Amino acid sequence: MKIDLTDTTASKINKALVEGRRAIGTPAVGMVLTMVIVTDEENAYDAIKAAEEASHEHPSRTLVVIKRHARLRDRTTSRLDAEVRVGSEAGAGETVVLRTYGEVSDHAGSVVLPLLLPDAPVVVWWPVDAPEAPAKDSLGTLAQRRITDLYAVDNPLEVLDTRARTYAPGDTDLAWTRLTPWRSMLAAALDQARVKVTSAAVEAEADNPSAELLARWLEARLHVKVDRVVSEGPVVTAVRLGTDEGEIVIDRPEGPLATLTLPGQPSRTLALKVRPTSELIAEELRRLDADEMYAIALTGEAPKENA
Incomplete structure (x- = not known):
């Protein structure tokens, strides 16, 4: 009506x-x-x-x-x-x-x-x-x-x-909400590998804000310099984490599927689609408190209590 x-x-x-x-x-x-x-x-x-x-x-x-x-x-x-x-x-x-x-x-x-x-x-x-x-x-x-x-x-x-x-x-x-599947996969991969990350790189199309936020988040959490590598896209196409035992790689050159590679393990195919705006908004509405991880990715430090 x-x-x-x-x-x-x-x-x-x-x-x-x-x-x-x-x-x-x-x-x-x-x-x-x-x-x-x-x-x-x-x-x-x-x-x-x-x-x-x-x-x-x-x-x-x-x-x-x-x-x-x-x-x-x-x-x-x-x-x-x-x-x-x-x-x-x-x-x-x-x-x-x-x-x-x-x-x-x-x-x-x-x-x-x-x-x-x-x-x-x-x-x-x-x-x-x-x-x-x-x-x-x-x-x-x-x-x-x-x-x-x-x-x-x-x-x-x-x-x-x-x-x-x-x-x-x-x-x-x-731009940060779009990274949730990437961050979840990276956290799960590090839980499985349990190795120290010594280098990192994020591959994406030029001037992609999600890629920059992801790189800043990785730098803040892993305490390593993250290289920004320009690819043909679309959006973020790969994340590579270097370790003493080999690379941890999530690679999604195009389409809804990504490949996860861990040192000493066979590669796996995972779903990593580009989500519609309605899904992004629905995710944001699930929590109405301050997003400290976004603040860390954005500013490099946790927000102060009375900011």
């Missing part, structure tokens, strides 16, 4: 949500968090679709903030339009698409605040155009978890260094 509201207010949107739930016989209980997506019109469809798919694992109220530019003659117009979706139109929760015009766009936090689920955690996701310091953004200050994506920027390694300077507990990035 969809309800369109033009030149509306937060109270009218809340009323529409109640009316929509009554019309389809769905209660508000069961939603575990509020997901705020800040995006543009071009990327809104894909972001909403990913959030709705993730909502089957984490039922949530999804608030989509799209800042629109008024026409030149209407540049002083200040308006809020909304599209309320409930039932099958909104996954396992409910979705409100907010389009802001004029001065309202500069006060998105005030627009969103009355629409948050009471006593529920808040997650903010910027699929594109994330602020330089997410924790200081007007919407970021409302959230326990703030999700960005270095794959959506033109100079990911430069932005990565900026994120390191502005990091606050609760920040995370989908």
Whole structure:
């Protein structure tokens, strides 16, 4: 069910949500968090679709903030339009698409605040155009978890260094989330081999932010210098860990399968697919505390308690 509201207010949107739930016989209980997506019109469809798919694992109220530019003659117009979706139109929760015009766009936090689920955690996701310091953004200050994506920027390694300077507990990035299967396999391989790593290399396409985060994480955890090797991709293609007994190698040149090689053991084929955005978001929503491993990979040190 969809309800369109033009030149509306937060109270009218809340009323529409109640009316929509009554019309389809769905209660508000069961939603575990509020997901705020800040995006543009071009990327809104894909972001909403990913959030709705993730909502089957984490039922949530999804608030989509799209800042629109008024026409030149209407540049002083200040308006809020909304599209309320409930039932099958909104996954396992409910979705409100907010389009802001004029001065309202500069006060998105005030627009969103009355629409948050009471006593529920808040997650903010910027699929594109994330602020330089997410924790200081007007919407970021409302959230326990703030999700960005270095794959959506033109100079990911430069932005990565900026994120390191502005990091606050609760920040995370989908470039890091994409590495979960790699990190799990590497940890399992080291548990099996039980050898001291003396050198390391990460192979990936040029300027890949996931590869840089993986290299920084390995340096922090293994206390060895990690070489960055440029490959044809796509994304991360191999990790090589040198030991006195031989190399530990995870190699995935292309496709969903990787080869794991341990010293003195036959090679094994493992599943290591590139996961869709909906799976990445669902993973991030499973934990809402600070991701210390991301902080270590990003900054090279664990976050301070009162940072």
